[in-house]
Amino acid sequence: xxxxxxxxxRDAYGNALKELGSRDDILVLDADLAKATKxxxxxxxxxxxxxDCGIAEGNMMGIAAGLATTGYTVFAxxxxxxxxxxxxxxxxxxxxYPKLNVKIGATHAGISVGEDxxxxxxxxxxxxxxxxxxxxxxxxxxxxxxxxxVLAAAEHDGPVYMRFGRLAVPRVNGEDYKFEIGKGxxxxxxxxxxxxxxxxxxxEAIEAAxxxxxxxxxxxxxxxxxxxxxxxxxxxxxxxxxxxxxxxxEHSIIGGLGGAVCEAISEEYPVPVIRLGVNDTFGKSGPALxxxxxxxxxxxxxxxxxxxxxxxxNKIGK
Amino acid sequence: xxxxxxxELKKLAVQVxxxxxxxxxxxxxxxxxxxxxxxxxxTYLYFSEMxxxxxKPDCEDRDRFVLSKGHTAPALYAALALKGFFPFDxxxxxxxxxxxxxxxxxxxxxxxxxxxxxxxxxxxxxAVGMALGAKLKGKDFRxxxxxxxxxxxxxxxxxxxxxxxxxxxxxxxxxxDYNKLQIDGSIDEVNSPYPIKxxxxxxxxxxxxxCGHCFCEIEEAFEKAKACxxxxxxxVAETVKGKGVSFMEDQCDWHGTAPKAEQYExxxxxxxxxLAELEA
Numbered sequence: 001x002x003x004x005x006x007x008x009x010r011d012a013y014g015n016a017l018k019e020l021g022s023r024d025d026i027l028v029l030d031a032d033l034a035k036a037t038k039x040x041x042x043x044x045x046x047x048x049x050x051x052d053c054g055i056a057e058g059n060m061m062g063i064a065a066g067l068a069t070t071g072y073t074v075f076a077x078x079x080x081x082x083x084x085x086x087x088x089x090x091x092x093x094x095x096x097y098p099k100l101n102v103k104i105g106a107t108h109a110g111i112s113v114g115e116d117x118x119x120x121x122x123x124x125x126x127x128x129x130x131x132x133x134x135x136x137x138x139x140x141x142x143x144x145x146x147x148x149x150v151l152a153a154a155e156h157d158g159p160v161y162m163r164f165g166r167l168a169v170p171r172v173n174g175e176d177y178k179f180e181i182g183k184g185x186x187x188x189x190x191x192x193x194x195x196x197x198x199x200x201x202x203x204e205a206i207e208a209a210x211x212x213x214x215x216x217x218x219x220x221x222x223x224x225x226x227x228x229x230x231x232x233x234x235x236x237x238x239x240x241x242x243x244x245x246x247x248x249x250e251h252s253i254i255g256g257l258g259g260a261v262c263e264a265i266s267e268e269y270p271v272p273v274i275r276l277g278v279n280d281t282f283g284k285s286g287p288a289l290x291x292x293x294x295x296x297x298x299x300x301x302x303x304x305x306x307x308x309x310x311x312x313x314n315k316i317g318k
Numbered sequence: 319x320x321x322x323x324x325x326e327l328k329k330l331a332v333q334v335x336x337x338x339x340x341x342x343x344x345x346x347x348x349x350x351x352x353x354x355x356x357x358x359x360x361t362y363l364y365f366s367e368m369x370x371x372x373x374k375p376d377c378e379d380r381d382r383f384v385l386s387k388g389h390t391a392p393a394l395y396a397a398l399a400l401k402g403f404f405p406f407d408x409x410x411x412x413x414x415x416x417x418x419x420x421x422x423x424x425x426x427x428x429x430x431x432x433x434x435x436x437x438x439x440x441x442x443x444x445a446v447g448m449a450l451g452a453k454l455k456g457k458d459f460r461x462x463x464x465x466x467x468x469x470x471x472x473x474x475x476x477x478x479x480x481x482x483x484x485x486x487x488x489x490x491x492x493x494x495d496y497n498k499l500q501i502d503g504s505i506d507e508v509n510s511p512y513p514i515k516x517x518x519x520x521x522x523x524x525x526x527x528x529c530g531h532c533f534c535e536i537e538e539a540f541e542k543a544k545a546c547x548x549x550x551x552x553x554v555a556e557t558v559k560g561k562g563v564s565f566m567e568d569q570c571d572w573h574g575t576a577p578k579a580e581q582y583e584x585x586x587x588x589x590x591x592x593l594a595e596l597e598a
Contacts, residue, residue: 058473066447069447070455090443098434
């Protein structure tokens with residue numbers, strides 16, 4: 001494992017913005033967090049196309065909307081807590097309702113923010129953004145996917161919410177990886193159970209599948225990078241072929257990937273779904289990796305949840 | 319201002335007010351009070367000030383208007399209809415399921431509406447974004463936004479004001495419809511936004527105080543706004559809520575209540591009489 005490349009998706013975000021900078025229509029907005037969100041990479045290269053809106057996230061979203069009406073493709077950045085939380089209503093009414101070309105780059109999502117603690121560990125952003133019509137939500141697993149997601153968002157007509165992390169996470173995708181909005185990715189085939197993961201939990205899901213394999217459990221692993229619109233086909237197929245699902249996300253078990261998978265499956269082909277995520281609780285301060293363990297956001301807990309899912313599947317079988 | 323022009327604007331403003339009454343009466347809901355107070359300003363914007371073309375509602379170089387106090391959409395719709403963006407008859411469909419005229423302005427439903435608004439405090443930020451967009455693109459279009467005096471209790475208004483002042487957006491004009499009433503009572507009783515002038519000045523704006531029903535003062539204010547360089551302009555327009563319909567004037571209860579049949583008849587009779595007087 002020593003040779004695994006680790007990179008934070010926020011770094012990939014900043015670098016991808018820089019790639020887009022040569023386009024005339026691209027503007028990047030931030031709310032006094034350029035060094036943390038990594039939009040500074042863009043700012044250094046394209047200072048005239050970078051606008052710091054100061055500590056006023058609601059106003060930043062409105063300015064982004066106004067700029068978009070004049071023909072710009074606008075990336076508006078802050079921490080997930082403030083982009084999706086504080087500015088929720090501006091995102092809903094000023095951006096999503098008129099379906100404007102604003103791409104929200106939300107960094108520092110989830111428990112892995114670490115020492116800053118609960119006030120900054122946003123585990124509700126996907127739930128919030130998912131409830132808004134016209135919104136596309138992307139939660140990339142690694143830097144390769146994050147880069148391509150940013151480039152795809154710039155091409156997409158309408159609002160996009162991109163969720164990035166602070167913590168350096170292992171790269172799970174190869175250089176030949178092709179990202180497509182709304183298309184889930186099967187990373188491991190399997191017939192006993194399916195682990196559906198998103199964001200930094202994708203790497204944990206792969207590790208869990210390896211361990212389960214050693215125990216003779218054949219687990220499929222699907223990366224759902226686009227939470228909305230969700231890839232219903234790949235999920236229903238997994239439900240039919242494996243009969244049980246475990247979802248894994250660094251987000252509240254309410255309203256995020258787990259909720260989205262349950263909604264998709266229950267209407268088409270109901271099978272047991274066990275949700276692994278932040279268990280309807282606030283986070284706390286601590287080193288990111290320690291916190292992920294404390295909150296059960298790791299391969300160990302995925303393995304445990306898979307066993308619960310298999311029990312549920314077997315009960316139904318009887 | 320030439321007498322002929324003033325007379326034409328006055329007549330158009332009465333037509334706008336008739337549209338407000340017609341729309342809210344048929345919808346059995348809506349916001350006549352603030353629509354009537356802002357009617358003269360909106361009339362001036364669309365018939366004297368702004369460069370807009372109903373044949374090309376999305377023209378890149380057009381001036382923009384953002385009705386930040388979006389609940390007073392009936393006045394905007396009436397002005398847009400009179401300008402030729404859509405037939406005036408559609409006013410009767412206001413707030414109905416198949417209508418292009420939503421309860422609050424939507425840029426995706428209505429030709430001529432430059433920004434979707436309705437949630438107070440948000441329109442001004444979008445207008446600031448548009449003004450900044452013009453500067454970045456090297457375009458000389460101007461951006462106008464109308465705010466309620468109650469609306470400026472929203473914190474976002476001051477975030478937007480701070481940004482616009484700091485960025486010296488002199489292509490932006492915000493009009494505060496200073497009718498002194500909000501839903502729950504007078505603005506100083508509810509949560510006083512006073513002093514309005516000094517607040518905007520403190521945020522780096524050029525502030526002009528006028529009577530919002532006097533076309534000469536309105537014209538002069540917009541001319542001064544154009545001449546002012548390096549600062550956005552705020553026009554604090556003193557108005558009367560419900561202006562033009564006797565029983566609605568200065569009554570906060572007419573903020574969000576539609577006229578019933580008898581009240582509709584009386585309001586239309588008063589406005590028709592005002593129009594006849596202007597035409598005589």
